[in-house]
Amino acid sequence: MALRRALVCPLDEGKYLAPLSTLGVGGRCECFAEPWVLADVATLFRIRALEGFPIYILGGGTNVVFADGEIEGTVLSTRRLNACRWNVGETHGELDAEAGYSLPLASAVAGREGLGGAEFAQGIPGTLGGAVAGNAGAGGKSAGELLHEVTTVEENGEIRRWRRGEFSYSYRFFSLSSSPRFIAACKLSFERKPLEDIWRDEAAFRQVRMGQPRGVRSAGCTFKNPPGDSAGRLLDACGCKGLSVGSAVVSGAHANFLVNKGGATGSDVFRLMGICRDIVFEKTGICLEPEIKFMGFPK
Ligand SMILES: Cc1cc2nc3c(=O)[nH]c(=O)nc-3n(C[C@H](O)[C@H](O)[C@H](O)COP(=O)(O)OP(=O)(O)OC[C@H]3O[C@@H](n4cnc5c(N)ncnc54)[C@H](O)[C@@H]3O)c2cc1C
Numbered sequence: 001m002a003l004r005r006a007l008v009c010p011l012d013e014g015k016y017l018a019p020l021s022t023l024g025v026g027g028r029c030e031c032f033a034e035p036w037v038l039a040d041v042a043t044l045f046r047i048r049a050l051e052g053f054p055i056y057i058l059g060g061g062t063n064v065v066f067a068d069g070e071i072e073g074t075v076l077s078t079r080r081l082n083a084c085r086w087n088v089g090e091t092h093g094e095l096d097a098e099a100g101y102s103l104p105l106a107s108a109v110a111g112r113e114g115l116g117g118a119e120f121a122q123g124i125p126g127t128l129g130g131a132v133a134g135n136a137g138a139g140g141k142s143a144g145e146l147l148h149e150v151t152t153v154e155e156n157g158e159i160r161r162w163r164r165g166e167f168s169y170s171y172r173f174f175s176l177s178s179s180p181r182f183i184a185a186c187k188l189s190f191e192r193k194p195l196e197d198i199w200r201d202e203a204a205f206r207q208v209r210m211g212q213p214r215g216v217r218s219a220g221c222t223f224k225n226p227p228g229d230s231a232g233r234l235l236d237a238c239g240c241k242g243l244s245v246g247s248a249v250v251s252g253a254h255a256n257f258l259v260n261k262g263g264a265t266g267s268d269v270f271r272l273m274g275i276c277r278d279i280v281f282e283k284t285g286i287c288l289e290p291e292i293k294f295m296g297f298p299k
Pocket residue numbers: 022056057058059060061062063064078099123124125126127128129130131132133134135136137138181182183184218219220221293
């Protein structure tokens with residue numbers, strides 16, 4: 001295959017995807033690439049532009065549900081693109097990191113160095129690339145606020161640099177994610193902050209997590225919060241807690257968490273989300289929008 005010859009990294013066939021996501025559902029993919037050089041990503045995108053096969057970008061797999069069966073196309077993992085450089089100064093600090101660098105690690109290192117701004121990321125698993133792509137956040141703070149510069153691989157394989165002002169973000173939205181492109185690296189800026197204040201804020205964010213299910217297979221919040229309300233509150237008020245399809249269950253601890261009790265499939269998750277969305281819509285007129293990303297499902 002031309003693609004295999006063009007890449008430095010191996011191209012696996014039929015890779016089982018469920019273990020690559022925190023939810024733990026889904027089948028296999030036609031091809032799987034885990035490059036360690038950006039040139040491979042550019043090559044993949046260039047060949048895709050000619051041949052038209054789908055590419056699914058996978059970070060930490062903490063916010064995705066894979067389809068069952070075989071997913072056509074290539075799953076492109078960022079796990080090995082994880083180099084980073086910290087630059088800690090008197091008044092502020094900077095992190096220059098590739099997409100696969102861990103978000104919780106970035107938060108922990110910043111906190112340890114007395115750099116404020118990433119305390120919200122305590123307890124948000126996954127990679128920097130995934131956090132930027134979906135503008136992950138908590139308590140009104142989000143990844144976009146720290147972003148200084150983003151490097152992308154464009155749909156045609158070109159590498160492009162975007163400075164602050166050339167992209168925008170809002171609740172679980174990042175403007176550069178509106179078109180298919182690969183977030184290759186980003187620069188984050190942090191302000192110096194007293195350690196006691198960082199510890200206090202980190203503890204406050206950790207406290208909020210206590211109400212969420214722990215030690216279970218989930219993909220975080222299932223639905224986005226609608227304007228002025230909370231998806232969890234609506235799902236709870238509409239009696240969704242405990243609903244299930246197969247082994248996919250709406251958590252009793254937090255109605256906006258869908259849990260794989262063991263052996264759930266992608267279609268169990270998909271159907272359960274549809275049931276919850278319909279119940280909330282019938283009872284409140286509010287149509288919840290998924291926060292979880294579907295990979296390999298029919299459009
Ligand atoms: C227990 C738990 C708690 C969570 N709490 C929160 C929370 O408080 N707040 C919150 O916002 N989220 C939360 N999440 C969801 C998830 O952790 C975040 O959305 C996270 O930022 C996703 O990063 P990831 O690397 O795992 O991305 P993935 O799940 O691998 O991918 C998510 C999406 O981003 C895209 N993507 C990933 N990397 C790139 C890239 N380099 N370029 C382009 N697109 C890319 C993927 O294609 C996919 O569409 C939680 C999840 C869990 C399991």
